[in-house]
Each structure stands twice: as C-alpha cells, then as structure tokens.
Amino acid sequence: MNTKKLQLTDWLPTTNKEVKLRGWDELDVILFSGDAYVDHPSFGPAVIGRILESYGLRVAIVPQPNVNDNLQDFEKLGKPRLFFAATGGCMDPMVSNYTASKKRRDKDAYTPNGDIGFRPDYATTVYCNILKEKFPEVPILIGGIEASLRRVTHYDYWSDKLMPTILETSKADMLVYGMGEQPLREIVTLLQKGVPFSSLKNIKQTALLINPKEEKIPVVNDWEDVEISSHEVCLKDKKAYASNFKVVEQESNKLKARRIFQKVGNKMLMINPPFPTMTEAEIDGSFDLPYTRLPHPKYDKRGPIPAYEMIKFSINIHRGCFGGCSFCTISAHQGKFIASRSQESILREVDKVANMPDFKGYLSDIGGPSANMYKMKGKVQEICDKCVAPSCISPVICSNLDTSHKPLTELYQAVDKHPKVKKSFIGSGIRHDMLVPEFNKNADPKELDAYTEEVMTKHVSGRLKVAPEHTSDNVLKLMRKPSFTYFHKFKERFDRINIKNKLNLQLIPYFISSHPASELEDMANLAAETKNMGFQLEQVQGFTPTPMTVATVIYYSGYHPYTLKEVPTPRTKKEKEDQHKFFFWYKKENKDWIRNTLQKVGRNDLLQVLLPENNSWKKNKTTHKTAQHTFDDAIPFNKRKKVKRFSGKKK
Structure with a gap:
C-alpha cells in the first residue's frame, strides 16, 4: 500500500x-x-x-x-x-x-x-x-x-x-x-x-x-x-x-x-421503484474493487483531506438504517433495510488497512450509519415484504426484527485476532436503546450485556457516544426515538459495567435543539435533567432542515405528513437562539435570561435545579472534550433534586 x-x-x-x-x-x-x-x-x-x-x-x-x-x-x-x-x-x-x-x-x-x-x-x-x-x-x-x-x-x-x-x-x-x-x-x-x-x-x-x-x-x-x-x-x-x-x-x-x-x-x-436490498455478494463485490484507498497524488502538496484522515483506518461493515429518525436522511438515501458485508470481506479489508505503511495498529472505527445494526433483518421475509412502516424500532421494536448482537460481537473478536491490530475502536454512534432489554424485548439480555461489555472493555477510548437527542417524550415520539427513560436504564448498565471493570469511561450523549415539537420548557427540562445526571453540555447541535426528512417537512409546512395535524416548530432566529441557550445554562451571560424565563412560566422547580442559590456544581465537575461534542462529567450530587418531567402544560 x-x-x-x-x-x-x-x-x-x-x-x-x-x-x-x-x-x-x-x-x-x-x-x-x-x-x-x-x-x-x-x-x-x-x-x-x-x-x-x-x-x-x-x-x-x-x-x-x-x-x-x-x-x-x-x-x-x-x-x-x-x-x-x-x-x-x-x-x-x-x-x-x-x-x-x-x-x-x-x-x-x-x-x-x-x-x-x-x-x-x-x-x-x-x-x-x-x-x-x-x-x-x-x-x-x-x-x-x-x-x-x-x-x-x-x-x-x-x-x-x-x-x-x-x-x-x-x-x-x-x-x-x-x-x-x-x-x-x-x-x-x-x-x-x-x-x-x-x-x-x-x-x-x-x-x-x-x-x-x-x-x-x-x-x-x-x-x-x-x-x-x-x-x-x-x-x-x-x-x-x-x-x-x-x-x-x-x-x-x-x-x-x-x-x-x-x-x-x-x-x-x-x-421508478427501488431495487431490492443488496445481497451480501453484491455489497461485498462493491467493497472488494481495486481501490488504492488513498487520495489522488495530485493532492500531495496541497495538504491532507480531513474526511479521509478521519476514516483512513476505519471499516464500513454495512449500509442502511432501520431507525427512520425524523431528522435523519440515511434511510431516505441508503434505505431502512440493512445490507451487511460478509465477515470474510470485512477481514480482507482489515488486512489491507493493517498493511498500510503508516498503520500503527489502531482501527478508528468498525461501524456504519449506526454501529450496531450489522446482520439485522426480518425473521420472516414475507412480513417485511408487506411492511410500510418507516421505522423498524419506533414506537417499539418490531417483533419480526432479529436484533441479535452476536454476529457483531463475533466480528469484533475476529478483527482483533489480526496480528497487526492492537485495538479496534467503535467510532460510529451506537443505538443505546437496542442494548436495553426493557426496550429490545426481542433479544437475549445476556447477549446484549455481552455486546455492551465487549464494546466498553475493548473498543472505546475513554468515551462512548450515544444519541438520545432529547428528553421530552413528546419531541422524542415525533423524532421516532424512544423515551428518555431508556437512556436512564442504559446509563445504569453503563455505570455498572464501568465500575465492575474499573474502566473510568465517560458516556457522551448527543442532543438537538429547535427540533419540531420542541418548546422552550422542553429545553429547560432537558437542561435540568441532564444536569441532574451529571452532564454539562458544551457543544451540541441545532436542528438543520435537510431535504427528504419528516422534520423538514414539518419545519416548512407546519403539518406532520402522516397525520396532517399542526406541529409547533421553532422557526425564527430568536426562537432557535433561546432554545440553544438552555444547553449553556452555566454560562454567566445566560443566567439572568434563564432565571427570568423560567419565572415567567412558573417553572421554579427547574430554576432550582439549574441555578440553585447554593451552587456546588463547579466544585464537583471534571472537564473532557470530544471532536464534535464536549461535556463536563460531574461527580454525582449527594443531594439531588428530583426534576419533574415537563408534561406539556404550563404552570
């Protein structure tokens, strides 16, 4: 190479x-x-x-x-x-x-x-x-x-x-x-x-x-x-x-x-209608073509290409995503059915990467649009043939979906057997909800724990990225994401494995502001609930309307395309900025605004969590940063105020 x-x-x-x-x-x-x-x-x-x-x-x-x-x-x-x-x-x-x-x-x-x-x-x-x-x-x-x-x-x-x-x-x-x-x-x-x-x-x-x-x-x-x-x-x-x-x-x-x-x-x-999902042989054939895996030599003197540097030592193991998230374009482009490569094709690519002259033994990612959907498909194909649901896991996981993580665990272990691979990381986002038995009732809980432990002990470099996206059940339902309750349950499992193996890992949750159905009090609750869990958000994402998503249709039209009912949506610059401010409740320039806003809507319960008079937060937090999102992971409070979840009604 x-x-x-x-x-x-x-x-x-x-x-x-x-x-x-x-x-x-x-x-x-x-x-x-x-x-x-x-x-x-x-x-x-x-x-x-x-x-x-x-x-x-x-x-x-x-x-x-x-x-x-x-x-x-x-x-x-x-x-x-x-x-x-x-x-x-x-x-x-x-x-x-x-x-x-x-x-x-x-x-x-x-x-x-x-x-x-x-x-x-x-x-x-x-x-x-x-x-x-x-x-x-x-x-x-x-x-x-x-x-x-x-x-x-x-x-x-x-x-x-x-x-x-x-x-x-x-x-x-x-x-x-x-x-x-x-x-x-x-x-x-x-x-x-x-x-x-x-x-x-x-x-x-x-x-x-x-x-x-x-x-x-x-x-x-x-x-x-x-x-x-x-x-x-x-x-x-x-x-x-x-x-x-x-x-x-x-x-x-x-x-x-x-x-x-x-x-x-x-x-x-x-x-015209789409082709059926690519077979294993078809997708293997695409990945097995004679790529040099390098930028064209014409760029040698112009500097590195950031996107290439990011994936240079990574392996894409499947295409498609059955999540169908309302703000995401992946299923609109790659489809909701998963096309997985064979383990043999993946291992051939691992060998090519391992023999690159500047490979130091570390694979940056073994993943896909979502890291943990490899080899997952319908148990009975005839049921899938008739299905019109845009998501296989929202509002609940389809009983026909095989959500076994065993093939993925075995793949990780096979990759790690390569003599030149010191460690393989999972850089793609993991669907944490699919690792919670209370949500993923199709899977064997022991198998889910085995996968989670495999990832945490061998494939994470200090941080595990997951994407709950919001805390409001009303917003999450529209997003086609599960209740934030399941993030709490996942964090409990994460903490247990963390302590058991003395890993000292940090959990990095991603959140979106200004999404359709998200109101100011939803963002206040998000800030309070994540603070109560020990997170201080520093880099987050504002909703960007992109073509071919449910959320973008709502943003422009004001109507949900499936119900044709009106959905409140932040559209003005001020509305978006106000929602974003709640991510940064700890910044001095936002505190007076947050205090006044919550007092106006009678949410003193949230105000006491975010801006208590006797604030010990700064003494307890430790800071860490990631390339895309940064959070402060705090030592849990001895005395936590229970946050009342926003019900959608102003008080």
Whole structure:
C-alpha cells in the first residue's frame, strides 16, 4: 500500500495526460464530483468510478472542477462515448458549505487542507447546466446524496423556498437515487447492448422528467402507479406538500413499491421503484474493487483531506438504517433495510488497512450509519415484504426484527485476532436503546450485556457516544426515538459495567435543539435533567432542515405528513437562539435570561435545579472534550433534586 510502489495509472484518470498513460483515445464516462478524488470505498464518487470500470468502461473523474474561470475543466477531457455523470459529493453541498444558522463554514472536510471555495452551492445543478450548455447532445446522469434527496419537490432551507425536482433545475437526463451499484449495472448493460440512453425509461431506482406531449409514459405490467400532488399545487398548499412526503417515504422503503408520478409544469416526473436490498455478494463485490484507498497524488502538496484522515483506518461493515429518525436522511438515501458485508470481506479489508505503511495498529472505527445494526433483518421475509412502516424500532421494536448482537460481537473478536491490530475502536454512534432489554424485548439480555461489555472493555477510548437527542417524550415520539427513560436504564448498565471493570469511561450523549415539537420548557427540562445526571453540555447541535426528512417537512409546512395535524416548530432566529441557550445554562451571560424565563412560566422547580442559590456544581465537575461534542462529567450530587418531567402544560 506504499504510494511509492503505486503507479499514477492505479487511480482513475483525472487529466488528459493520465488518460494517455492508460493508452486510451476515448472515454466512455466522465464523472464530475464536488469532492476531491479519494480512491476509497467510503467515498461515493470513487465507488461509482470503480463500479463503471468493473463493467469494462473507460472512466475519468474531474474532481472539484473550477466553475469561476473559463470552464476549461469541463472541456479538457472532451465528450464521453456514453454519458456524463455528476454528483455534489459525499455531502449535500449546502450542508457542506453552511452551518445550521446559514453562516458559511470555514472548512470543507472533502477538500485538501479543508480549504473552502472548491465546491459551489447546489453543485450538481451548477455542473449539469455548464455541461448542457457545452455538450447539449450528451446525456447526463446524476446521483449522490444531493440528487437523491432532491429527487422530488423539496424544501430548501438555505434559500427558504420550495424547489422542484433537481432534474428540472439541473436539466439532467436521469437521476439515480440511493446506492448506485444496482441501477448502474442495468444502465451499462443496456447501453453496451446498443440501447440508446434516451430509451432507458424502466430502470429501477432511477427518476426521469418526461414530456407527455412528446413521448408516452412507459408501461410496466407488474408495477403499480401512484400520483402525488404537483409541484405547482405544493407551492400553493403546504398541506398537499406535506401529504406527498408520506407516499415518497413509504414507497422508498417498500420491497414492492409503486412507481411515483408528479407533474412539474408541463412535464411529468417519474420515480421508478427501488431495487431490492443488496445481497451480501453484491455489497461485498462493491467493497472488494481495486481501490488504492488513498487520495489522488495530485493532492500531495496541497495538504491532507480531513474526511479521509478521519476514516483512513476505519471499516464500513454495512449500509442502511432501520431507525427512520425524523431528522435523519440515511434511510431516505441508503434505505431502512440493512445490507451487511460478509465477515470474510470485512477481514480482507482489515488486512489491507493493517498493511498500510503508516498503520500503527489502531482501527478508528468498525461501524456504519449506526454501529450496531450489522446482520439485522426480518425473521420472516414475507412480513417485511408487506411492511410500510418507516421505522423498524419506533414506537417499539418490531417483533419480526432479529436484533441479535452476536454476529457483531463475533466480528469484533475476529478483527482483533489480526496480528497487526492492537485495538479496534467503535467510532460510529451506537443505538443505546437496542442494548436495553426493557426496550429490545426481542433479544437475549445476556447477549446484549455481552455486546455492551465487549464494546466498553475493548473498543472505546475513554468515551462512548450515544444519541438520545432529547428528553421530552413528546419531541422524542415525533423524532421516532424512544423515551428518555431508556437512556436512564442504559446509563445504569453503563455505570455498572464501568465500575465492575474499573474502566473510568465517560458516556457522551448527543442532543438537538429547535427540533419540531420542541418548546422552550422542553429545553429547560432537558437542561435540568441532564444536569441532574451529571452532564454539562458544551457543544451540541441545532436542528438543520435537510431535504427528504419528516422534520423538514414539518419545519416548512407546519403539518406532520402522516397525520396532517399542526406541529409547533421553532422557526425564527430568536426562537432557535433561546432554545440553544438552555444547553449553556452555566454560562454567566445566560443566567439572568434563564432565571427570568423560567419565572415567567412558573417553572421554579427547574430554576432550582439549574441555578440553585447554593451552587456546588463547579466544585464537583471534571472537564473532557470530544471532536464534535464536549461535556463536563460531574461527580454525582449527594443531594439531588428530583426534576419533574415537563408534561406539556404550563404552570
């Protein structure tokens, strides 16, 4: 894995010089990406490039093309034989470029040295518009997180507008949503047989804009169709927009889904049903491709790429998440069904990482979207085939879901047997609720304890990250998260194992402010209850509305898409700032405001917990920091005031 032994031709070409080094006189596909080119299975553009290459195509990548000069980056490689491909990168460019308060970020994790200015806002649309202007006759295929989550009428937080499908704004010819391996295989197979790109209408997991006056809607006998409210209706009727989401979310996560139609002006958006979840052999095949696992040599003098440095020695073991959290886009992009790699494929990758020249014996993560969903699926497939629930574990864990942690425990143990691995860490967030027998009634409590103890004793470096997200049952229900009661129960188990093994570990809970249904008193209760548990929050997260989530639909429309009932939501800058202040009750500049606010609503019980007259908190706390969230872990009080949970009624 030494870069000195690798040749420039081991990476996909990015320049004419590199194309000629391979002896090619023509390219089949040219891929434009908002990320720097890192040839690694955790970076979507590299995966797509390698997949296309595995089908025998000559592929080049143009990473972060300059859109502010004479646009030579878009012309330097000429026209591809089959199509252009475009993606905004591994993150939605607007999330990459802006904070939750719409301030421009000062770092881009997917650019060398973290430099900003290399990824335009709405990158996929910008790239496609340039390509269409220069090469109007060449088809464009778009994909990745930006295209996937913007495939239908969606709310764009940064412009504060309802936007049509990205196919309309980008002028692209086809969109692949979700994980791209399966639709790409079918697209390439048909193109290689001589089928024109314009005839590719019935491929699963793709979306197209059709002009009914010029072409017929294709008929597929075994597909059922459903039409949702048009873009124009959504612009006028927020409730209609909200009701669309339920259909889109359910059809995106069904094994036998309907084809979705939506009118956009004089055109018709057609979203074909998704492919079945990738099999073990399919996902293994994707991860086993000949990646160099390194950034392209062109970046050697520009500095490290932060996102790569973070995952350089990590292993992704599965895709998908059945949590269905209302604020999260993972299930909308990767799906709710888990696609797990085989242990053999994972161990082959561990061996590659262990033999990298700068590997010191420590794997930074063995995980996925959620660390502990590996190999979990329905016990009876026929039940899953009929399911329309967006979450398999909310409001309760489905009785058909196999939640055994045994395969994961065995995987960790197999990884640790590698002679060059000193320690493997779990850096991904763990679903703590699934480790609580009172919540996870499907699993053997002994098995859950064995997994928890395995993680705490062998795979944690001082801190264990979990995400209760809130303390209010009302907010948590809307989030599709379990009651905070289960966090208390998990902490009891955590503390017991901590003491038993003399580990001195710290539990790091993540929380969100300003989420739909969260009111000021909910945040006050959150502050009081977490303080009472010994936490002092320093770095936390404000809710960011991103396309294709329940919470974003509520934020824009005011209605829950499943009930069409109104939901109170913090929207103004002041409302969001006020909610955030409760995270920092201990800061001097917030104390008078908190005291006045709680006195106005008659919550002296919470005031006495947060700002008692005789405050011994500072004497008892010890500080520790994490990269994303920082907390102070306090020695428990001898005298704790019992906090009355907020009932939703003001006193």
